[in-house]
Amino acid sequence: MLRVDVKKITALEMARCPNCSHAIDQMGKRTHCQKCNRQLTVLCISCQTNNSLLFSNCMKCDCDFRLIGVEYYSKEVAKLDFDLKEFYRLEELYKKATNLERIWRLTLPSALFLLATPCWFLSNNVWGLLLPFDLAFIGYLIIKIYGKKWATTKVKLPLEYAKHWKAISLEAKRQEVRKDEMEKQLDYYSRELSCFRQKSPDLNQT
Ligand SMILES: [Zn+2]
Numbered sequence: 001m002l003r004v005d006v007k008k009i010t011a012l013e014m015a016r017c018p019n020c021s022h023a024i025d026q027m028g029k030r031t032h033c034q035k036c037n038r039q040l041t042v043l044c045i046s047c048q049t050n051n052s053l054l055f056s057n058c059m060k061c062d063c064d065f066r067l068i069g070v071e072y073y074s075k076e077v078a079k080l081d082f083d084l085k086e087f088y089r090l091e092e093l094y095k096k097a098t099n100l101e102r103i104w105r106l107t108l109p110s111a112l113f114l115l116a117t118p119c120w121f122l123s124n125n126v127w128g129l130l131l132p133f134d135l136a137f138i139g140y141l142i143i144k145i146y147g148k149k150w151a152t153t154k155v156k157l158p159l160e161y162a163k164h165w166k167a168i169s170l171e172a173k174r175q176e177v178r179k180d181e182m183e184k185q186l187d188y189y190s191r192e193l194s195c196f197r198q199k200s201p202d203l204n205q206t
């Protein structure tokens, strides 16, 4: 009977914000007071239960919810970091390939054009006069058709990546945003964990 009473009292105490004594009926996934925004609970990410700042383990699934948070978000950050590093490496190659392709697109047609200019002096018909332009155009077409393939092979970037570059870089942008969020969560749980560990010796004594 006594146990029930103790539970009731703690439940009542938890239901009021210690800062502004605002009555908290339903926390849901909220961790802060609606009125003064003071942090009241820490969410256990493995069972989605809100735990009092005084608890060392989750009241529902008994896990060390701060540590679980740190472990989970460190893994997520590490995974995203790994993927993003690979993307940045490919991005460098992609930039090199694009530059190479641009240089070829500029130089090959003009080189062919110059090569054929003697025709202006040697030939005596209109076809000879047009030859430099024809060759320049052929050079342009060659680079248009094969440029990307050659350039990506030269910098050792798989052609598939170059072809789907827009989608790949969009996905990387999304991953950057996600990594930001995961890092914030990681900071949050790391802070909670170290605060709790600093405080817990006192708590154990009282
Ligand atoms: Zn409050």
Ligand SMILES: [Zn+2]
Binding pocket: 044, 045, 046, 047, 048, 049, 058, 059, 060, 061, 062, 063, 065
């Ligand atoms: Zn839990």
